[in-house]
Amino acid sequence: MWDARDRQIAEVAGSDVEEGLTVAFEELVLSWSSATAHLSSPTKLVEHPAYRQIIGLGPAVLPLILRDLADSARFWFPALNAITGENPVPDDAAGDVARMTEAWLGWGRANSLI
Amino acid sequence: MRELIQRLFPQLEAFEITSPRDGRYNCIAWAAGDTTRWWWPGEPQFSFWPAGVRREESIGSFIEAFATLGFEPSDSGNHHAAFEKVAIFASRDDVPTHMARQLPDGSWTSKLGGLEDIAHVDVTGVAGSDYGAVVVFLHRRK
Numbered sequence: 001m002w003d004a005r006d007r008q009i010a011e012v013a014g015s016d017v018e019e020g021l022t023v024a025f026e027e028l029v030l031s032w033s034s035a036t037a038h039l040s041s042p043t044k045l046v047e048h049p050a051y052r053q054i055i056g057l058g059p060a061v062l063p064l065i066l067r068d069l070a071d072s073a074r075f076w077f078p079a080l081n082a083i084t085g086e087n088p089v090p091d092d093a094a095g096d097v098a099r100m101t102e103a104w105l106g107w108g109r110a111n112s113l114i
Numbered sequence: 115m116r117e118l119i120q121r122l123f124p125q126l127e128a129f130e131i132t133s134p135r136d137g138r139y140n141c142i143a144w145a146a147g148d149t150t151r152w153w154w155p156g157e158p159q160f161s162f163w164p165a166g167v168r169r170e171e172s173i174g175s176f177i178e179a180f181a182t183l184g185f186e187p188s189d190s191g192n193h194h195a196a197f198e199k200v201a202i203f204a205s206r207d208d209v210p211t212h213m214a215r216q217l218p219d220g221s222w223t224s225k226l227g228g229l230e231d232i233a234h235v236d237v238t239g240v241a242g243s244d245y246g247a248v249v250v251f252l253h254r255r256k
Contacts, residue, residue, distance in 0.1 A: 073137030
């Protein structure tokens with residue numbers, strides 16, 4: 001049985017990303033990245049207000065996060081987990097950014113988000 | 115990019131960018147010689163940390179992690195041809211922030227989060243508001 005989050009993700013899969021959402025996402029990414037790109041602590045990366053705001057945008061932002069992940073290898077894993085409730089990364093791949101990225105892109109393709 | 119690094123680390127005087135930007139590894143991994151993983155003692159599903167080492171953001175946890183690679187506390191960051199050295203940085207509240215590794219010529223190399231690697235003459239060049247200060251040096255025999 002689908003819960004509300006699954007239903008929201010399925011709805012996103014069948015629709016285009018709104019231009020306004022894309023602009024808001026890009027502005028938040030710029031704010032987050034310029035403040036934290038030189039930091040190594042996932043705690044610091046995730047607690048930044050812009051990152052929290054991106055998570056707050058909900059499932060609608062998933063296609064944008066997944067596309068950025070494919071292009072930039074930015075640390076989107078906590079956001080993807082928070083928004084989807086999923087963790088497609090095998091236990092032995094934790095910390096291996098290339099494998100984590102591939103796992104999430106595979107999840108995105110399986111859910112028609114990219 | 116050089117201007118951005120200089121702005122982030124105003125104490126950095128002599129440095130060279132030695133890699134392209136790469137989000138696949140961070141400074142802790144780079145200090146450990148690993149360019150494939152993001153090392154941090156946070157949530158296990160998001161980062162790598164050596165098996166059996168406590169996952170907490172403490173200086174002790176970082177010392178234990180590097181002990182698994184053969185490192186032990188060192189009196190200083192002074193260059194010694196027989197030893198490889200790394201430096202742990204922490205904030206004022208003793209939360210680790212960064213690590214740097216000494217190069218064979220005595221200078222240092224730092225991976226700047228998800229940005230580039232740099233070589234810098236003075237280990238304290240990257241100290242400041244974001245990385246805090248060096249709190250521990252570790253060494254292992256080459």
